[in-house]
Amino acid sequence: MINSLRGMNDILSDDYERFTYFISAATKIAQRYGFHFIETPLLEETALFKRSVGESSDIVGKEMYQFIDKGENDVCLRPEGTAGVVRAFIQKKLDRAGGIHRFFYHGAMFRYERPQKGRLRQFHQFGVESFGVDSVYEDASMIMMVSDILKELGIGYRLQLNSLGCNDCMPNYREELVAFVRKCEGGICEDCVRRVDTNPIRVLDCKNGSCQELYIGAPKLINHLCSDCGNDFNTLKKILEDNNIEYEVNTNLVRGLDYYSKTAFEFVSDNIGSQNAIAGGGRYDRLVEFLDGRATPAVGFAMGIERLMELIVMPEVKKDGYYIGALDDEAIDMIVKIAHNKRKTDVVAIDYKTKNLKNHLKAADKVNAKYCAVIGSNEIASGTIWVKNLKDKTEKTVTLEEF
């Protein structure tokens, strides 16, 4: 027997119901915010991710499905969605066109990681990207959109907020932090030693207790923001407060992808295990230029659909459509024909075998039909069909034309 590859799931039955329910709810809300759908390829040139996500990140450094195709191109399955959207944005010359462009997307992403709960090798994200708006109000609007989507789905969350600073303030801070951590060397764990070189801000997030003690006096980025970044961060907090969105400032919050600057946020859930980030995003004003486009401010977020599916509170399934059954063999051909006609407008389940009325009613319940319609010898003789409303339990006999 051939099984699916490790970390790659089939989505069907109840899972599929949840999956599509999420997509339709998120799509509806993204459209209310003025976003339009974009579909980009699953396969892209590897260089796209090396330049955008960054080679120092784990995602690009060790988790990509990368290979050389038959045309000798170095390609990989996309590990995230933003890079492809930005590439499309530039390729279609929308950066030159100017103005505001807002997109949403959803689809499969691929990362070669060790699977665990909430972490798959092929997983699905829903994301949005907004180009051309440098106002922090757009950042706030992203957060409001995530909040609206989660609310629509009945999902509780905690919102964590941080500012990563910009080109003016971040590099100085980074140097200061690296200098501080280097003084602690000897006392810190192996991971932190490595992080100093790869992604120094991550040391602040270390789960090792003894490292944390050493970092108590570490410089905080939030205190080193330039006036622009500081003002924007304060404005953002005020907008969220005005709109009744609770947040906590987490000065250790870092996005794992290199392209983020200024606003960074993450929505976490306490109910799905250690892989608890259900949505994350932020501003990436430098990325378009970095990928050879004309400098364009941008902000976006992505949500992990599989992680959210566990948390979605599904609406109650309503009884719908018809079940049509035959009490006598002679009626079978009749119900097939009736069902064929009825299916022009309604969901219709039929049984090809005769049953007694009791079993037909049972079967109608099983498929969650609203009406159970049955034809037996009485109905054949009079050219009628017996119909029972399974919800209010009323029943009537109508002519076939009326049905």
Place this chain on the structure above:
RNA sequence: GUGGGAUUAGCUCAGUUGGUUAGAGCAUUGGUUUGUGGUGCCGAGGGUCACGGGUUCGAGCCCCGCAUCCCACCCCA
């Protein structure tokens, strides 16, 4: 990539110190004396005990390997 746990029917799980024919609930399916259900009653089907080796007279149970899932690290959505 590192460490730990699990794997028995479609699903959730029992299975005694290694001993005849591996069980339950739910689900499926049939019937329930002549046309009223979702919640009665009776029956039936369904298992190479994940896979591959080993120990033993004998393995679902013990040992080794392997795969997958789960948990933590790591990373992130």
